[in-house]
Amino acid sequence: MYLTNTNAFVFLIVYSLEKNSPLKRKITLKHIARELGVSISTVSKALKNSEEIGSDTKERVQAFAKLYNYKPNNIAISLKNKRTKNIGVIIPDIVHHFFTTVFRGIEKYANAKGYNVIVCVSDESFDKEVINMELLANGSIDGFIMALSSGTQLKNDYNHLKEVTEQGIPLVLFDRVAEDILCDKVIINDRKGAYNAVTKFIKDGRKRIALITSEDYISVSRERAAGYKEALLDNGIGYNEDLILKFPSMEISENLIEDFFEREKVDAVLSVNEIFAIHGMRYIQSKGLKIPKDISFIGFTDGLLSKYASPGLTAIAQHGEQMGEIAAEILIEKIENDMEEETYVTRVLEPTLIERGSTVN
């Protein structure tokens, strides 16, 4: 075709001389231009099929580019366009089924839209969250999706988020959010999830309904506890602080569980996560009690454990994947049409009760 043998030959010589190892170095517009005796701009336009360029040169350039497998350099394009096509995701923990599920939703949607995802794990630490965020904010990404670390929620310091949004970088918070931050959010109705679970217990005739939870500074735990209390009061069942077992960390202490169940007589347990629920169930079963006959269990987060426990754990599904997709959708919308009017939405997803063997039905 339009490629002369001499041209191709010269090119190969040049490139095999540069390195003695057989490295196929990436080719650039400049190389194509030089070999074909045209300017860089012509090559750039020819590859975009611009009307400005004659059809014969377009063919020559395109053939050459294909032959040498030219692919534009992402970094150069990012610098020029001030658009990286990357989105930053900061989550407290990657080895956590719910976050992983959300991440899958984000990744799926983002990828379909041509975005890549850079993940940073805050490890529940405020400092790491700040460091990671500042690092990514310096040009590496076009927007953030994140769930606050517990360290940040405890410290209640959101200056790093404010700085980012003030720079005009879009931010979407999911699951672990904070009132004071002006940005888009996507959460599930945790309060309602707990409310519905407790209501189900009561309909099933349960009277002494316990709650296993973590410390209140985690926004979701707080919401769930509120729903628990509300359902009890709405149904004329007293709210009794003694029926709340609060773990100070994610480290489960079997002693606390034992003390609690020895002290309090309960016939139903709502847990803010799977792990606490499974531990409770194991303890109850080890005491020879039957689930759900003697005690019912419902746990938040419909993960693997709920599904494969014996009996299966009735769960409040949080629709993580959907949450991730929505977060990504909102973010990319903001990135691509960065309108000046600052309007923020909060999408609230409805939780679903997945009934299994740990409750009667």
Place this chain on the structure above:
Amino acid sequence: MYLTNTNAFVFLIVYSLEKNSPLKRKITLKHIARELGVSISTVSKALKNSEEIGSDTKERVQAFAKLYNYKPNNIAISLKNKRTKNIGVIIPDIVHHFFTTVFRGIEKYANAKGYNVIVCVSDESFDKEVINMELLANGSIDGFIMALSSGTQLKNDYNHLKEVTEQGIPLVLFDRVAEDILCDKVIINDRKGAYNAVTKFIKDGRKRIALITSEDYISVSRERAAGYKEALLDNGIGYNEDLILKFPSMEISENLIEDFFEREKVDAVLSVNEIFAIHGMRYIQSKGLKIPKDISFIGFTDGLLSKYASPGLTAIAQHGEQMGEIAAEILIEKIENDMEEETYVTRVLEPTLIERGSTVN
């Protein structure tokens, strides 16, 4: 100090005029240079504390930079240095405990070394793997860490990997690897893990030892099946194909499980993953048989399910986090000292048997 009020004032005016919204736009070297009446190179050097620059201008520049929170643009630096400080991770599935664990190891090590991680999920698809890889290879990353998708292993086509390595981009494969690819690898000794598990069964007096596995084109399954067979033969127990239950996909068919256990009398089961094992245990328990008295179970991948099953599932731990750290270490070493001699290592980790209630001890 060296900042005059007028300077700062002018600057603020300029920036608040540019946008009517209160956007704190990122400041660049050029801005600092203009405001301070020096050249860009001087600013650049001053910020690096270069000896070339007089101490008073250094102070002026540094103070100004600090005041306006100057941070260098990562993209520009990447373009200049041809180093992104990003590593690309491609895994088949993120909602999978083992991969997640490896990812954590990668992220932890990479972050400590100042690298960010871009994750792409191949979804077990050859095409997605290729697309993602080519996308990232165009300048977005300094190296790859990946586990092959099942689609790729089935197709047995590794040209996308070859292209990347031929371009001089370092690649580390983990867990799901292939012989033919010339690159660094980190795997666990799957064969030995299976061998040890079966040996334990035999020591416990088991005779009819079943294997639940997936199709052979998954490299790890193949290795595990080999270890299973080897242990049987080494101990003078016949290798019987009828005792192998092979699932065609990750979708579990309860019928296949039922047929299998109805047809074959077994007293021990080795499973190539947790899920298959848990399903087997549930079926056995539903038939009123006792674990481990009537049937023992051991499963690969020491994940959440093994830990929380009843009884706990004795598991072959794959040390995912360690695997991730090692992969990242090898990769970053290759990135930072890209020596010309191409030598590739394969690190083989030893599996560990975690004994729980599903086996006797």
Place this chain on the structure above:
DNA sequence: AACTTCAACTAAAACGTTTTCGATAAATTT
């Protein structure tokens, strides 16, 4: 013949850095 129009192409700036090679003036040496 002088003009406009058009097709086809190029130069150069820009994105934000880093770095090499000067340039200038002051300080030091001879």
Place this chain on the structure above:
DNA sequence: AAATTTATCGAAAACGTTTTAGTTGAAGTT
């Protein structure tokens, strides 16, 4: 006093693109 050194600083290229604003020569118009 002339020559040399030293301390500070700046111009410009480079990384690989995109895009604006030309430039050129040929064709068409009056």
